Amino acid sequence: MVGGFADAYYEKSGWYETYKLALYVYKAISHRDSVDKYTVKLMSINPYTTLYRDNTGEGDLNLETATITLLALYSTPPTLLHKNQHSRSSLLLH
Secondary structure, three states, rough: OOOOOOHHHHHHHOEEEHHHHHHHHHHHHHHHHHHHHHHHHHHOEEEEOEEOOOOEEEEEOOHHHHHHHHHHHOOOOOEEEEEEOOOOOEEOOO
């Protein structure tokens, strides 16, 4: 099972920051094969708060963490639209 991102904050405090996991899930959402394990982890945090360790939440739930998590869990992958192969804006995210 994935723990989280062991960055400088984790090394100092021993707590993972939930929004970092949610951002990863949101960014990687178009790569379903690598994002599933992080999605499972994100959904296992209880109670759902800004910090967690071993699936146990600690702290508050703030608007930023909640919003990023909702985007990560309920967004669909963007589709690419090819308008004009020769223009600078040939790829538009939809």
